[in-house]
Amino acid sequence: MWETLFNALALVLVFEGLLPFLGPQRWRKLFEQATRLSDGQLRFLGLSSMLGGVLLLLLLAG
Numbered sequence: 001m002w003e004t005l006f007n008a009l010a011l012v013l014v015f016e017g018l019l020p021f022l023g024p025q026r027w028r029k030l031f032e033q034a035t036r037l038s039d040g041q042l043r044f045l046g047l048s049s050m051l052g053g054v055l056l057l058l059l060l061a062g
Helices: 002-022 024-035 039-061
Strands: none
């Protein structure tokens, strides 16, 4: 189980690094826009991301 967890974490880091690597100017602009969001908007984006990830896991595992 730990191996799977670390593999998943490594994959997240790869995906997180793709945008700054492929489009640093676009990533910087997106990051600047994110800093202007309210706490509620950021929480909603975080919740949406988590729910999307859980649904994707359920679809792949089912």
